[in-house]
Structures are given as C-alpha cells and as structure tokens.
Amino acid sequence: MKYRFSRKQLAIPYALFLLVFVAAPLVVIVYYALTGSDGTPTADNFIRFFSDPNTLGTLLYSLILALVTTCVCLLIAYPVAYALAFSRLKASSVLVMLFIMPMWINFTLRLTALKEILTLIEGNLAFHPFLNSVIGMTYDFLPFMILPIYNQLERLDKSLLEAAKDLGAGDAQSFIKVTLPLSMPGVVSGIAMVFLPAMTNYVVLDMLYNSTYIMGSLIGSYFAAYDWHGGSMISLILLALICIFTLLTKSDEGQKTRGGSLV
Amino acid sequence: MAENIIELKNITRRFDDDGYIAVKDFNLNVGRGEFVTFLGPSGCGKTTTLRMIAGFDTPTEGEILLNGKDITVLPPNKRPINTVFQRYALFPHMDIFENIAFGLKLKKLPREEVIKKVKHVLDLVDLEGFEERSVATLSGGQQQRIAIARALVNEPEILLLDEPLGALDLKMRKEMQIELKAMHQQLGITFIYVTHDQEEALTMSDKIVVMNRGSIQQIGTPEDIYNEPKNAFVADFIGESNIFKGIMTGKLKVRFCGGEFECMDDVDEGTLVDVVVRPEDVILSEPGDGTVTGTVTAVTFKGMHYEITVESGKYEMVIVSTKAQKVGDKVGMSLEPDGIHIMIAEDHITRFEASVTSDYKLDYNGKTINCDLLKVIPGSKMKDGVLTDSSGQAIDTDKIKINVSIEPGDIEMSDDVEAGLTHGHIINLIYKGDHYCYVVRTAHGHDLIVDDEYLWNMGDQVGLVLPEDKMSFALKK
Numbered sequence: 135m136k137y138r139f140s141r142k143q144l145a146i147p148y149a150l151f152l153l154v155f156v157a158a159p160l161v162v163i164v165y166y167a168l169t170g171s172d173g174t175p176t177a178d179n180f181i182r183f184f185s186d187p188n189t190l191g192t193l194l195y196s197l198i199l200a201l202v203t204t205c206v207c208l209l210i211a212y213p214v215a216y217a218l219a220f221s222r223l224k225a226s227s228v229l230v231m232l233f234i235m236p237m238w239i240n241f242t243l244r245l246t247a248l249k250e251i252l253t254l255i256e257g258n259l260a261f262h263p264f265l266n267s268v269i270g271m272t273y274d275f276l277p278f279m280i281l282p283i284y285n286q287l288e289r290l291d292k293s294l295l296e297a298a299k300d301l302g303a304g305d306a307q308s309f310i311k312v313t314l315p316l317s318m319p320g321v322v323s324g325i326a327m328v329f330l331p332a333m334t335n336y337v338v339l340d341m342l343y344n345s346t347y348i349m350g351s352l353i354g355s356y357f358a359a360y361d362w363h364g365g366s367m368i369s370l371i372l373l374a375l376i377c378i379f380t381l382l383t384k385s386d387e388g389q390k391t392r393g394g395s396l397v
Numbered sequence: 398m399a400e401n402i403i404e405l406k407n408i409t410r411r412f413d414d415d416g417y418i419a420v421k422d423f424n425l426n427v428g429r430g431e432f433v434t435f436l437g438p439s440g441c442g443k444t445t446t447l448r449m450i451a452g453f454d455t456p457t458e459g460e461i462l463l464n465g466k467d468i469t470v471l472p473p474n475k476r477p478i479n480t481v482f483q484r485y486a487l488f489p490h491m492d493i494f495e496n497i498a499f500g501l502k503l504k505k506l507p508r509e510e511v512i513k514k515v516k517h518v519l520d521l522v523d524l525e526g527f528e529e530r531s532v533a534t535l536s537g538g539q540q541q542r543i544a545i546a547r548a549l550v551n552e553p554e555i556l557l558l559d560e561p562l563g564a565l566d567l568k569m570r571k572e573m574q575i576e577l578k579a580m581h582q583q584l585g586i587t588f589i590y591v592t593h594d595q596e597e598a599l600t601m602s603d604k605i606v607v608m609n610r611g612s613i614q615q616i617g618t619p620e621d622i623y624n625e626p627k628n629a630f631v632a633d634f635i636g637e638s639n640i641f642k643g644i645m646t647g648k649l650k651v652r653f654c655g656g657e658f659e660c661m662d663d664v665d666e667g668t669l670v671d672v673v674v675r676p677e678d679v680i681l682s683e684p685g686d687g688t689v690t691g692t693v694t695a696v697t698f699k700g701m702h703y704e705i706t707v708e709s710g711k712y713e714m715v716i717v718s719t720k721a722q723k724v725g726d727k728v729g730m731s732l733e734p735d736g737i738h739i740m741i742a743e744d745h746i747t748r749f750e751a752s753v754t755s756d757y758k759l760d761y762n763g764k765t766i767n768c769d770l771l772k773v774i775p776g777s778k779m780k781d782g783v784l785t786d787s788s789g790q791a792i793d794t795d796k797i798k799i800n801v802s803i804e805p806g807d808i809e810m811s812d813d814v815e816a817g818l819t820h821g822h823i824i825n826l827i828y829k830g831d832h833y834c835y836v837v838r839t840a841h842g843h844d845l846i847v848d849d850e851y852l853w854n855m856g857d858q859v860g861l862v863l864p865e866d867k868m869s870f871a872l873k874k
Contacts (some may be wrong), residue, residue: 301500
C-alpha cells in the first residue's frame, strides 16, 4: 500500500519532544515526590513540607513577593499600555519597541547592570532584600505585562468608546464601563506571565546578592543537598498551585470572550 | 414643515496633517421629525458631517445649532443625539439588556423603569425576550436591531444612522428599510441617515442631501433629485442615466447625440449644456422613425426588463425596455420633451490626472509635462535634489498624483496628430458666434471641449496641444 502523508504527522517531532522533556520528567518528579529514600510509597514528603515552618514561610514570602511584584508591574504597565495603544503619535510603534527591547538583552546582563545601579543608590544591597527583589523582578517582567495589555487595548474597537460617549458616558465612565472590562483578558494573561515566574525565579535574587529564599531557591537547595524526594514534592506542590491559579484565571477569561493573551 | 431642529452653518472640516478638506462650506437645515439622508460616494464627507453632528468630530469652521443653541464644541455625551454605528458597536462584554440599558443606567433611572423601557424598545425592534442573550449569539440583522434599540431607548431628539444596513444581505436590507421607515413614522424622531446606496435613500427619505468631494451637490426630495438633478454628478449618481454634452440650438431646442430634440427647459440659445436622459424615457421605434438611428450592441435581461445598449455614431445610449431587441438590429430612438433634462454645464474645463516621475516631472500616458511641484505641494522643499514635504520627509513620487486642468480656449488643435499631449477626433462642433466649440474624443475615450476660431470638420483627427503655461496643477488628495 502506498504511504500516505497526513498533516498530523507534522506533530510527531513535537510530540516526541513533549514525551522526553516534559512528560517523562513529570513522571519522575511525581515518582520521587511520592516515594521515600528507600523507594517505598509514602506521604512523608508532603507532610514534611506542610509541617516545616521554614518551608511554609518561604511559600508565604514567595506569594507576597510575587503579589507585590505583580501589582507594581500592573500599576506601571497599564498606563503605559494605555498611552501606547491610544496615542495619536505616529511614533507609537517605536515606543512599544523601546519597552520590548530590554527583552533582547540577556537578562543576567541586565540584572548585573541593575545591581550596579542599586548598589550605587543603596550602598549595601543586603539592607533591602525585599525591595531589591521587587525592583529586580519588575524590571525583568514588566514587558510581559505591558505587551498583552497593549495588544488587547490596541485591538479594542474604538467605535465602542464612541458608542459609550454617544450614550452619555463621560471619559471616566467609558473607561470604567468599556475599556477596563474589555482589556481584562490582557491583564489576566499579563498577571499569569508575571506572577508565576515571580514565585520561582530565584536567579533574580541570586544575581542581586539576595539572601532571601523563594520557592525556586528552596527547590534548588533541596536538590543541591541531594534530597530528590523533598525537592520533587515542593515542585509538585508548586505545580498544583500554578494549575489552580491558571484554571481560575482561565475560567474568568472564558466569560470575557475573544481572549487576547500570550499564554 | 415644523421648525428646524438642527442647523449646520458654513461647516468646513479640514484635516490638519495634510490639509485635506473633508467637508466644505456645508449648509443644511433639518426640520423636526424629518428623515434626511446624506447620499454620496465613499469619501464624499457624509460620515464626517454625521460625526460632527454626533460630536465625535469638530468643524474647523462654521457652527452647528441644535434648537437654536450652538452645540459645535459640545462633547457627544452632552448631546441629545444618539448614533447607530456602521458596525453596530455593541459592547461584547455585556448582554443585550445591559447594552440597551447602558445609557439609561448612566442617567440613574430607577431599575423598574430601566427594565420597562428596555422591554419596550425590544418590542419595537421585534426582539422580545432577548434581554439575557449575549451579543455573540445574535445574527447580523439582530445585532443591527439591538444597536437601533440601544440608541432609541434614550429617546434622542435626533437619531443618526451611519450606513446601518451596509453589512446586511439584500433581502434583510429591504426589510430593515421598511421597518426603519415605519419606526420613523411611529416615533416622530428626526432621523439623519448616511448611505451610498441611492435606492435606499430614495426609498426612505423625506429629504436627500447629495454630496460629492465634501460639498453639497443638491438638496431635495427624492422626486426632485431623481427628476430634476442639478448637475451631471447628481444625475449620474442617482439612478441609471445617459449624460451627453450638448448645446441649445434654439428656443426649447437642444442638440446632442447627433440629433436635435425638443425639450422643456428654457435655456438661452448657444449655451453649453449637459443633457440627462433616463434609460426608461427613451422610445424605441423602427429605424428611421426616431430622431436618431442606432445599432443595438448589447442586450441584458434584468428580470423586470431588458437593458439595451444602442450605439449611434460616437454615442452610446443605455435604454430600459420591456421588449427585447436583437444585437445588431437597427433601431430608431426618440424622446418626449419631458424625458430630456437639461443642466447648464458649469464649466467645460478639461481635467486629467498625471503621475509624477522620479525626476519630478509629470507623466501623462508617456508624455512629459513640466511642472513646478514646489508650488503644487504645500510646504514642500527641494533638499539636495530630493523633494521633501513640510515635515522634511522625502516625498515618494509613486504615491502622489497631480490633477491638471486647462480651459477649453487654451487647448490648441493641430493637423499633426503627434504634436501635443494627446489626440482625438472631432465628434461634435457648434458655432458660437465668434468661435467654434468642438467636442474632441481622445484616443483614451475622454471627451474634451476645445474652443477654436478655425473651422474643422466632424471626424477630423487632430493633435491636441495643451500649453504648459496655461495649465493649472493641484495635488490629488
């Protein structure tokens, strides 16, 4: 029989990639998380995580750090995205470029530069670990917040705003009743793209000579101490948290129609 | 007619960035309860005018009076005017109830009243019980009705409709036309309607404003506009029509199309005129019986009638008839005096469009015209041999066109066909006392009017010399 090529076969390379680099490690993580050092199934790792005040403290600290970073990013990104999307300037695409361009530079290099600047201002970086973490992460993740919001606002049908005004809404009312709700899908995907990495990206903290621990650093330290089982369990818990968070934002987004997101 | 609800006085809208004039010296009074339609081709300024009435745009000059009060710069949310947008502009994140209640809620009306009013307008647009539906589940026609309901629920003094039926299919469009008209009669609200569809305008309006290139061409009832078009543009735009250049040859006598006809418009002898003949007014007869004889070149069946094209000499006439003809047959054509509409030709200036070459000269069908582009393009400068615009950016010559115009008396005719910019043959000549007025059909099919003191013969091939120093140039927008 003649061999027939179907479009589905184009997905084979990616399927293989998924299998080897995503599915398999996941299985390994689940296996390690649910077994003890002797290889027998156990819930010890789970209990250990939730009974250790240190790990719980790290989780809480990570959540707060991620939350603050996300809020700061949102507060900066929304007005910027709004200004870019609604500017009458012909140069607005250049301005968008300016905000995207930092993403083209290696991020360790960017952080090194940031570190020098912060050292110049603060003297010793160790005095303000939380503040520095927020600054570093905001600096790093801001474009990921601006871009989805900008995309969403850019695509917003401007005649809707005219319709709102036509029906009697002032500038503020038409923003609150039309622009803001219609830009929510962008905001939600922006949050997803900032909040999740902000919980785990300990490289930012390391680069800024930060001694505080976030979830990422915690996992790293477990693995560094060859505690595969404990590290895997924390990864799994984090994964579960991310899943829950994503599901929550997705179900919200579903209501808003025509989601505009990067994730 | 009741008093004027809205008056537009000397409205001009100029766009700053390129000096483009979208609306020019627009004057209009709309009576309370009238159904007024702005009709014109796309880019004629009708939507810009509507936007100025709505408040989304502000006139550069002139004023807009609502009930005698100046509202020229009043923001849209302060005007008792609502708009039905071309693409409906329904809020996708709200259900139908919230969409319609949007304006009412802003007015802080009590909830029971909002519910009552929303229900009432939904009844009006025949979509009872649609409150809970989401916008995305509605068909185009239903969305259109919701958009109308959303505007009407605010009980505006004027309802603006910007090509509201443009996106609907033909059958739905016809239905909505009738419904809109009925709604207008039922509600007594003033409607201002924008469309490029002449049939829509004729069907629905009390008053039609025909626009072209930002200027009003004619204001009148549908009957006026159709039967007594003021100029060739209106005649051409409204309905099918044959337009010929002609000349008055005597009292109530006009010569065009190679024949002399009796007409009803009393215009001085010797006046150059445009003659409009509606296809349904041409009477076909046996060859020889009519005023002019021609050959049938095309017959198209249109359902209700046949559309027949007859060629007579250099002229082509489109005729509508219920009787079929055979291609190639000879037919006679005649016209009743009331089937001829005469318009005094405003001018017979020759206009054509030329492209710009890379060395900043004009090109018209391969012939070069010298022209000082610095004077034609406002704010332009010559920098290092490159033409730049007012902001200093190089002008892309491929992107611009120049309108060239020249008076009939300035065109010279020559025996040498290749002598000038173009050439053609004489298809009409009229002696006008001290000179002859010729109509020359160029090789490209244009009819040019040329005044010349020497006598040439019908059918003569002539070269047309257009002296550069007599030409006027303007940048095409």
